[in-house]
Each structure stands twice: as structure tokens, then as C-alpha cells.
Amino acid sequence: MKNVFKMLAENSILPMWIKDLDYKFIFVNKSYADLQHRIPEEIIGLKNEDLYDKDLSNKFNEYCDEVVEKKAVNIKEVYTEAGYRQCVIIPLLDNNGELVALAGIISVTSDISRIKEKEYEIELQKVLTNKIIDILPGVIFYKDLNSKYVYANKACRDFYSQRGIPDIIGKSELDICQNKEQGKKFMEDDKHIIENKTPIHNEIVYKDKDGEFTYREVIKIPLLDKYGNVKGVVGRSLDITERKKYQDKLEYLSYTDILTGAKNRTYFEEVEKRYSEEGKLPLGVIMGDANGLKLVNDTFGHRQGDKLLIDITEVLKNVSKNVGEVFRIGGDEFVILVPEASLKQCEELILEIEEKCNQYKNDLFNISISLGAAVKYDAKKDIYEVIKEAEDKVYRNKLLQKSSIKGSILTSLKIGLGVNSGETEQHNERVVIRAIKVGEKLGLSMSELDELKIASGLHDIGKIGISDDILSKSTSLTDEEYEIIKTHTEKGYRIIKASSELKSVAKSVLYHHERWDGNGYPMGLKGEEIPLLARIISVCDTFDVMISGRVYKSAMSKKSALEELKRCAGTQFDPKVVDIFIDLYK
Structure with missing residues (x-):
């Protein structure tokens, strides 16, 4: 039987050994010797120290000490160069229960090795991952x-x-x-x-x-x-x-006019698009054109010209800071976008801006800007079409400023009218004053009042092209001469229409001799087909002619002239305009 056990041990696939109490090998099988890359005879008589490094041999000795001390089986897992191993150490006792030797069986189960190696690898990966994440x-x-x-x-x-x-x-x-x-x-x-x-x-x-x-x-x-x-x-x-911070600075430089601090054209287009997409309509558009920039540049230098633009921007920002945003879209051109605003609200802002400009202190020059407003109601409408509407109003506003170049042109036209036609400057001024009062009573917008002021001041500009002999004739005109006189409305229309910004003004000049009943000239328009401004000018002009008289007709009393207006209301004149005129005059 002893030989049978020896034969089983020698041929077992499990590495096995037996040591004496000095921990010297007294038996090893072939499987164990193979682990050490030796033959069994080379290991007999050796100790752990002869086979393993110091740390590992000390561990094996400790495991053996535990078996000797407790006389009990000890199962341990150790990591060697060949991988993880499970070692079972068994105490060998004689018949009296005395310890005589130690036997060892080493498990080389691949699953244990792979599991342990995987655990080690996982732990290493965890440490590595944490280190990487930390840096x-x-x-x-x-x-x-x-x-x-x-x-x-x-x-x-x-x-x-x-x-x-x-x-x-x-x-x-x-x-x-x-x-x-x-x-x-x-x-x-x-x-x-x-x-x-x-x-x-x-x-x-x-x-x-x-x-x-x-x-x-x-x-x-x-x-x-x-x-x-x-x-x-x-x-x-x-x-x-x-x-x-860098993005904010870059955005500031991309969207801001560096000179004035106002937003630039690029940002204007983005903001307008956003307002339209967000449904912040109607969108008020106030267009502004700085007055006198070239004059200041030429007279005081470009530094003062820059100062003019900076001062104007400051006024625009202060007035609109709670309701709109200011943009400089050109050399002397500004735009204020006012979301969810009516034309009336925009015009109230314009009045406030003009007032603030008048109050602004500058040692060298007064700051001034011509302004006009339009409103975008349809999100699909091109914003530059709306700006064009506002620009036309800016142009008309400049015409009314005597200090501007355009205002000088208008003044020259008025002077020419007085010299060539016999119409006096006082007559034009009276017509303008009365027409504006009627327009205000009718609730016209600022831009409409500007149009009315220009149109009433130039209503007879076409008479420049008519012979003085006809204009100053003291007797009744022949039919042929009257037909020539009637052409002054068309001549005036062509003179004014030469400026594209004054198309509506030109129409008021063209139609100011139309009659409410349709019997006027040049087109025979009737009732409200006649532009309102032309109807206002017709009443104011006729009244002033009646009370002032002409070379061919004596002046009437103001009472008689008012009665004549009343009598002709509904035939020659718009009845509503006549009623307002009479009420205002009284």
C-alpha cells in the first residue's frame, strides 16, 4: 500500500513535496520539480531559501511554522513568477500524534490564476485611471x-x-x-x-x-x-x-463701433433679425444723420469731428437706454431700434433727443442731428426698406433746418419763388403756420408735419417757370393765360420730384388746386382721393389770398373770407379741414 501511495504521489499532475521538520525537502514529485525547472533529485535536501527569493521563502517558512504550531492543515494563496498558486500544507503525524514531517500540495488551477491576475489588473487599472483623471x-x-x-x-x-x-x-x-x-x-x-x-x-x-x-x-x-x-x-x-472674458472682448470688438461705443452695422442686422424672429413687432426704427460733421471736420479738425459723433451718441444712448438700442451704421448715420413701439412713441423719442441736443454743452459748437422714424410691422419686410422710409423723413427734416446745406437749397427755392412770381415770403410763412396748426389739430405725425411744412412753403414753386407778364397782370386772364397758370402745379411737381425723398411732398404740391367736388385741376380728383396735405394747403392758401389781395383782386375782410370758406366747404374744400381752420382762427 505504501508503494501505491508513493507511486500516486510521484505521478500526480499536482505538484507535491514532503519536508522534514527542518523544512528540508525529502520528497518532491516530477510536477513540482518541473515548476522549478529541475529534476526531483536536484531539489532533495534543499530548503525554500535555495529555491525562492527572500520574501517568498520567508512566506513559505511562515506558512510551515503555522502548521507546526497548530498541527492543522494550512491553505494559502501566493503569487510567484509563474502566477497565482494555492498551496495546501498538511501536517504528517505518527501513531502517537507526534509531528514527523510536512507535506505540501500545490494547486495550479488556471481559473484561480486568471481571476487573481484579473483582480490585480483591475486594481492597477483603477489606480492608473484615478491618476490620469487627477492630472x-x-x-x-x-x-x-x-x-x-x-x-x-x-x-x-x-x-x-x-x-x-x-x-x-x-x-x-x-x-x-x-x-x-x-x-x-x-x-x-x-x-x-x-x-x-x-x-x-x-x-x-x-x-x-x-x-x-x-x-x-x-x-x-x-x-x-x-x-x-x-x-x-x-x-x-x-x-x-x-x-x-476673451470671448466678451472679441464680441465687443466685433459688434461695437470703437469710436463712439455704439453698436455697429453687423450687430444692428443681428439684433433686427432677432427682434423679428422673436415677434417683437411693431419694430420702431429711428434714423439719424449728424448735422455739420463735414463743417466741423474742415473747421476744427477731425478730432473735434469725432467729438461731435461721440457727443451725439451719448445723447442718443441716454434718451433711449430703457427702450431701445443705438447703432452707428455709417460715417454720420445712426439708427435706434425700439422693439414693440408705435410711430408716435418713436416721434416722442425724437422730440426728447432734439431737446437734449439743444441742452448739451460743447464749447466749440452745438450738436445737432436730423431724425426720422418708420415702423416695421411685417417680419418678412426688409429692414432696409424701413430704413429708407425713415431716411426720406431725415432728408425732409434737414430741408427744414436753415443751417444745413439742404436747408439752404430750400431757402434758395423760396427766394426764387418770391423774386420770379411776385409771391411774398410773408404769404408762404403765413400759409405754413396755418397749415401746421391745422395738421396738429388733425393729429398728423411729426414726419407728416415736416412734409406739410415743406409742401406749404413750396406750394407755388412751379410759378418760377411762368412768365412775369402773366403773373403780374392786373386785368382778368384770358382762357389761354389761365391754362398756363394752371400748369404751375405740374411744374412744381417736377421740380420737387427731382429729389426722390420728396415724392409725397411733390404730390401735395401737384394736387393743392384740386376741389372736393372733383372740378379742380390738374387731375380732377374728388373728395378723399385728394391727398390730405393738399386739402389743408388749399384752404390755408385760399384764405391768405382772400385777406391779402392780389394785383387783380382787392383784399377781403377776415370775416368775409371765413364765411367764403364756410360757403365753399363740401364743394371746393374739405368740410372737416374748413371746420378745424375756422375753429382755430376764431
């Missing part, structure tokens, strides 16, 4: 399904440590956020990510102890297992304060 830029963290921190890299720990929270593991945002509303929002984001399995990208603003603001870009994604189940939330937070 990556930004705060990186992992939260469980209850939004509590499970992992935080060094940057994350430092971030909260600087804010008085030394340990965040196991805590939620409500535990660590000073701003509880912000903490609640973070946890709502986590819940959304977990429930919808979708990432979230946010910019967060933190206020530091010194009052400075820190901007952080936060990206959070769901952590899914291989079955698609959410196990938590992984996030990264980067400090983008410097990048934000």
Missing part, C-alpha cells in the same frame, strides 16, 4: 442615482475644499451648495439625465468670496452598464472665466 484639467466627478458624490478627482476636491467643504463624498448638492436654489437646480439636472438618459451642457456662474464671478462649463452624462441601465451621472466642470 486632467477640470473638475471630474461621479454621482450615484441619488445624486450623491461617489468619486471626485483632485481638482474637484480642491474646488470644494477652497469653499470650506473638505470632503464631498457621500454628500449631495444640497449639502454642499451655499446657494440652495442652485443646488436644487443641479439635482434636477441629474434627475433629468437619469430619467431620460441624455447629457446636459450648461454654463454655471459662481460668486467667489471676494465678489468676483467665476464661469464654469459643465457637461454631465449618464453612466450606463452593458444592459443600458443608468448607474449614475458622470460630469466634468471647466473654468472658462478667462475664455469668457
Whole structure:
């Protein structure tokens, strides 16, 4: 039987050995010898120290000491150059129970080795991953399904440590956020990510102890297992304060007119588009053209010209700061966009701007800007069509300013009218004053009043092209001469229409001799077919002619002239305009 056991031990695939009480090998089988790359005879008589390095031999000796001490089987797992091994050490006792030797059986089960090696590899990967994450830029963290921190890299720990929270593991945002509303929002984001399995990208603003603001870009994604189940939330937070400042500076330079500080044309187009898309209509557009820029540049130098533009911008910003935004879209051109505004509101702003310009203090020159307003009602309408409407009004406004070049042209036309036609400047001024009063009573807008002022001042400009012999004739005109006189409306129309910005003014001049009953000239228009401004001019002009007289006709009393207007209301004149004129005159 002893030989049988010996034969089994020698041929077992499990490495086996027997040692005496001095831990010398007295038996090893072939499998054990193969592990040592030797033959059994070479190992007999050796100790652990002769086969293994110091650390490993000491471990084997300790395991043997435990068996000797307890006289019990000892099972240990050890890592050798060949991988993980399980070693079973058995005490060999005689019939009296005395220990006589130690036997060892070594398991080389590949599963154990692979498992242990995998565990070691996993642990190494975990350490490596943590080290890598620690040196990556930004705060990186992992939260469980209850939004509590499970992992935080060094940057994350430092971030909260600087804010008085030394340990965040196991805590939620409500535990660590000073701003509880912000903490609640973070946890709502986590819940959304977990429930919808979708990432979230946010910019967060933190206020530091010194009052400075820190901007952080936060990206959070769901952590899914291989079955698609959410196990938590992984996030990264980067400090983008410097990048934000750089972007803001770049945006400022891209969208701002550096000279005046107003926004530029590029930003104007973006803002207008945004207002239209957001439905902030009607959109008020106030167009402005600085007066006298060339004169200031030529007289005082470009530095003072720049100062003029800066001063005008300051006025525009101060007046519109709560209702609109100011843009410089050209050399001396400005636009104010006023969302959800009516034409009347825009004109009230214009009046306030003009008043502030008059009050503005400048040692060298007065600041002045010609303004006009239009309104965009349809989101699809091109904004530059609306600007053109406002520009036409700006042009008319410049015509009414005696100090401007365009105003000088208008003055020259009026002087020419007085010299060539016999019409006096006083007559034109009286017609203008009365027409404006009627227009105000009718509730005309500022731009309409500007048109009325120009049209009433130039209503007979066409008489420049008619012979003085006819104009100054003291006797009744022949039919042929009357027909010539009647052409003055068309001549005036052509003179004024030469300026594209004065088309509506030209029409008022063309039609100011039309009659309410349709029997006037040149087109025979009837009733409200006649432009309102032309109807106003007709009443005011006729009244002044009646009370002033002409070379061919004596002056009437004012009472008689008013009675004549009343009598002709509904035939020659618009009855409503006549009623307002009489009420105002009385």
C-alpha cells in the first residue's frame, strides 16, 4: 500500500513535496520539480531559501511554522513568477500524534490564476485611471442615482475644499451648495439625465468670496452598464472665466463701433433679425444723420469731428437706454431700434433727443442731428426698406433746418419763388403756420408735419417757370393765360420730384388746386382721393389770398373770407379741414 501511495504521489499532475521538520525537502514529485525547472533529485535536501527569493521563502517558512504550531492543515494563496498558486500544507503525524514531517500540495488551477491576475489588473487599472483623471484639467466627478458624490478627482476636491467643504463624498448638492436654489437646480439636472438618459451642457456662474464671478462649463452624462441601465451621472466642470472674458472682448470688438461705443452695422442686422424672429413687432426704427460733421471736420479738425459723433451718441444712448438700442451704421448715420413701439412713441423719442441736443454743452459748437422714424410691422419686410422710409423723413427734416446745406437749397427755392412770381415770403410763412396748426389739430405725425411744412412753403414753386407778364397782370386772364397758370402745379411737381425723398411732398404740391367736388385741376380728383396735405394747403392758401389781395383782386375782410370758406366747404374744400381752420382762427 505504501508503494501505491508513493507511486500516486510521484505521478500526480499536482505538484507535491514532503519536508522534514527542518523544512528540508525529502520528497518532491516530477510536477513540482518541473515548476522549478529541475529534476526531483536536484531539489532533495534543499530548503525554500535555495529555491525562492527572500520574501517568498520567508512566506513559505511562515506558512510551515503555522502548521507546526497548530498541527492543522494550512491553505494559502501566493503569487510567484509563474502566477497565482494555492498551496495546501498538511501536517504528517505518527501513531502517537507526534509531528514527523510536512507535506505540501500545490494547486495550479488556471481559473484561480486568471481571476487573481484579473483582480490585480483591475486594481492597477483603477489606480492608473484615478491618476490620469487627477492630472486632467477640470473638475471630474461621479454621482450615484441619488445624486450623491461617489468619486471626485483632485481638482474637484480642491474646488470644494477652497469653499470650506473638505470632503464631498457621500454628500449631495444640497449639502454642499451655499446657494440652495442652485443646488436644487443641479439635482434636477441629474434627475433629468437619469430619467431620460441624455447629457446636459450648461454654463454655471459662481460668486467667489471676494465678489468676483467665476464661469464654469459643465457637461454631465449618464453612466450606463452593458444592459443600458443608468448607474449614475458622470460630469466634468471647466473654468472658462478667462475664455469668457476673451470671448466678451472679441464680441465687443466685433459688434461695437470703437469710436463712439455704439453698436455697429453687423450687430444692428443681428439684433433686427432677432427682434423679428422673436415677434417683437411693431419694430420702431429711428434714423439719424449728424448735422455739420463735414463743417466741423474742415473747421476744427477731425478730432473735434469725432467729438461731435461721440457727443451725439451719448445723447442718443441716454434718451433711449430703457427702450431701445443705438447703432452707428455709417460715417454720420445712426439708427435706434425700439422693439414693440408705435410711430408716435418713436416721434416722442425724437422730440426728447432734439431737446437734449439743444441742452448739451460743447464749447466749440452745438450738436445737432436730423431724425426720422418708420415702423416695421411685417417680419418678412426688409429692414432696409424701413430704413429708407425713415431716411426720406431725415432728408425732409434737414430741408427744414436753415443751417444745413439742404436747408439752404430750400431757402434758395423760396427766394426764387418770391423774386420770379411776385409771391411774398410773408404769404408762404403765413400759409405754413396755418397749415401746421391745422395738421396738429388733425393729429398728423411729426414726419407728416415736416412734409406739410415743406409742401406749404413750396406750394407755388412751379410759378418760377411762368412768365412775369402773366403773373403780374392786373386785368382778368384770358382762357389761354389761365391754362398756363394752371400748369404751375405740374411744374412744381417736377421740380420737387427731382429729389426722390420728396415724392409725397411733390404730390401735395401737384394736387393743392384740386376741389372736393372733383372740378379742380390738374387731375380732377374728388373728395378723399385728394391727398390730405393738399386739402389743408388749399384752404390755408385760399384764405391768405382772400385777406391779402392780389394785383387783380382787392383784399377781403377776415370775416368775409371765413364765411367764403364756410360757403365753399363740401364743394371746393374739405368740410372737416374748413371746420378745424375756422375753429382755430376764431
